Amino acid sequence: MVLSLRVTASLWPGCNHHAGALVARAAAFKMAGGCQASMIFWLFLLLAESYQTLAGVVTTRDPNPVADEFTAVSLSCITTYNPSGELRVEWKKLNAGTDLVYFENRLRGDLVGRAEVQGWSIHIHNVTRKDAAVYRCEVVRKEEGYLGDVSVNLTVRVRPITPQCTVPKSVPVGKTAVLTCNENEGYPPSKYIWYRNGDPVPDDPKSNLKFRNSSYKIDSTAGTLHFSVISKLDIGEYHCVAENVVGNAKCEPQRMEVYDINVAAIIGGVLVVVLVLLFITIVIRLAYKRGYFTKKQSEKGYQASSKADDVDYVRSNPVDNEGDFRHKSSFVI
Structure with missing residues (x-):
């Protein structure tokens, strides 16, 4: 042995x-x-x-580092092998394509000026959302060839921005209403919390006395607050907060009013319209009876008949008839 x-x-x-x-x-x-x-x-x-x-295994201290945007993070690359020959280290960013990040002992691309190499590892001082990607550290022995590689998946968490909120200004009693809240910058994706008059709107209205008589559903992922049957108790100022593990942001409060439907006013308005139409009809009929529209037609007929008289007058001219007769008589002779 x-x-x-x-x-x-x-x-x-x-x-x-x-x-x-x-x-x-x-x-x-x-x-x-x-x-x-x-x-x-x-x-x-x-x-x-x-x-x-x-074997000279190439490894990393953290294969899945997570960092908040605008903070520092390290992409580590280490090995247990200690060769006598010189090593060549390359870092590549695997995103839509393959970009060289560290090559020929210097940083490349958009990491220049905001990162540094410590040993074989890369330390980014000010990470941004564009840095989120899979990075691969490749180690080569210049004399003996390829040693190994390791991949590091960097996740960058982003704080939400001010969400866009829509709140209807006024809604009639008994109708539906939908309040929306959305922002698309935060990562992980934001969750949404609605507030009325400064109080958080609970998922279950029966869990809070202030909302017990309300009828609504909340979708904290989509950011919607949907009232199926709205009532006067739902009047108030509403605003929304978007939040994730990094932070939160809110929109400005907007007031929603709820009003009663006045049935008597609607019926009265319909009657007024009917009376106006009836009055217009009566006026038109009286105008026809008094000949306002007929007089205009007779004037047009008179002009047409005058043109006909002129034509007959020219044809009945005795001089012209006599001249025609004489001409014809002499022609026969």
Whole structure:
């Protein structure tokens, strides 16, 4: 067994000092008089431990770092291998495409001026939402080739902005009403809380005496407050707060009024319209009877008949008739 370890050491360049340690530990087990089975078990554990060390595994302290926007974050890249040759480290940003972030011992792209390299790791002083992506650290031994790589998935949390709120100014009693609240900048996506006159509107109206007689449903994800049957008790100033783990933002309060439907006024308005239409009809009929519209038509007929008289007058001219007769008589002769 000791001989096999020495052979392995000779076939694995650059690892003689590790294999020598294994040989010494195996010899110690043999000199102690341990049984062959236990010796093989311990050698297996030693070889597994040695493989992890000799393989030069590239790893990271945090594969999924999370940072709030405009704060600092580190993308770590480390290895347990300590080669004698020089290493080349590259960082790549895997987003829509592949962008070089660190190459030839200097930072590239939009990290220039707001980040620095510490060892093999990248420390970003002022992270933005555009930095959220998967980064890959690749380590290469210049003399012996590729060593390994590790991926780091950076999540950037963003504070919500002031939401856009819509509140109807007035709604009739018994009708429906929908209040909306929305913002699209926060990450993780915001949850929405509605307030009436400074009091939070509960999900269940029966859980609070101030809202017990209200009939509504709240969608905290979509930001809607839907009244199915609105009443005078729902009058008040409403505003919405958008919040996530980073912070919150609210819109300005807007007042919603609720008014009664005046049935008598509606009926009275309809009667007025009917009376006006009836009056107009009577006036038009009287105008026809008194000949206002007929007189205009007769004047047009008179002009037409005058034109006809002129035509007949020209044709009945005795001089022209006589001249025609004489001309015809002389022609016959």
